[in-house]
Amino acid sequence: MKPYLLSETNWLMLKEFRYDLAVLPWGATEAHNYHLPYGTDNYEASEIAEKSGAIAWEKGAKVVILPTIPFGVNTGQSDIYLDLNINPSTQRYIIKDLLTVLNRQGIKKFLILNSHGGNDFKTILRELGLEFPDMLLMCCDWFKAIPKSKYFDHSGDHADELETSLIMHLRPDLVLPLEKAGQGKEKFSKIKGIREGWAWSERKWSKVTEDTGIGDPTKATVEKGQNYFEEITNKVAHLYLDICKLEGTDHYEK
Template identity: 60%
Template sequence: MKPYILAENNWKNIKEMDIELAILPWGATEAHNYHMPYATDNYQVDAIAEMAANIAWKSGTKIIVFPTVPFGVNTGQADIKLDLNLNPSTQLQILRDIVTVLNRQGIHKLLVLNGHGGNNFKPLLRELGLEFPEMFLSLCNWFQVGDKSKIFEAEGDHADEMETSVMLYLREDLIRPLEEAGDGAEKQSVIKGIREGWAWAERQWSQVSADTGIGNPKKATKEKGEKYLKEVTEKIGSLMIELAAVDTDHLYE
């Protein structure tokens, strides 16, 4: 039993446990090219939360990791079979209910550990911050933590070389041979401002990618995944330590 994992813990321990920081991993259930499972985002964020929390716990930080929320925002993938969507308004209500519990029980720090690019928690946490001024609400998108350029050759953001490498390390048993994977080619918007990045419209996934991937996964390896995860989990573990220790009346210097 890992004492920092709520799903493995028990009332005997929890009722006496002093908790400085709660962590809520949040993933998605969606297609990841031809070679990776629908629960890729959930396997990844769940493992990263556990690995980072282990680092923080060993330092003496009093934290608890909640079960991963397995569904995310997939509004641009409505026609991709069994990509399961939670609307942002639904996410807000789920978050509100969880924050309500924490606030009532005197646990005033929450880190949302996000594992899916379609989830946009900033506006939700802004709204909840006004509703619950006692709470310190923070966010980390794990896939933005490490320097991908030092390890991976091909750029991408979905079922790409990075994600495939991480999954080869975590759950190689669920990965089909890479020769079966699509190349993750991405079509670009015909609108100049969107192509250049200073305008935005949601990507319509079935028009953008033939195989649901964005980025070529062919050069992924387990060794690359292990190296990247080490960097990511060490940084997130340090973040957890800092968040738990910080005096919320003195956040700036």
């Protein structure tokens, strides 16, 4: 039994024990080029949340990892077969229901560990913060925590060198040989503001990529994935620790 994983602990322990922080890993179910599984984001979310939880627990953090939510916002992928979408409004209902339980039972610190670029929880947490004013509501995108260039040769953001290396390390049984992978070439907008990043329109997946990947995966290796996983889980673990060390929910300097 891993006491920091809610799915593995039991009522004998939790009848008396109380946690400081609840972490909700959140992924998506979607195509990842030809060579990676539809559950890529969920494997990443679960494994990073769990390993980070183990590190933080050993250092004294009373953190509990909730079961991973496996469905994300995939509104731009409606024509990609079995890319499963839940709307942001649905996410809000899920989060509110869970916060209602946590708040009632005295867990005042809550972190979403996001594993999918289509999920954006900031607006939802802003709104729910007015409904749960005595709680600390946070989210983080683990894939933004370390510069990709530190470990990887090619940039990208979906089934790219990073994700391919990571799944090679975490679930090698689910990765097809790299010669099966598409090139992950991205088609860019004709609108200059969108290309420069200061204007936005949702990417229509079948318009921007032919193989559902964005980023060249060909230089991915198990070693890169392992090294990245070790650093990212240590960094996320320290985020857990920083949150748990707070007295109450005030995280501002005096």
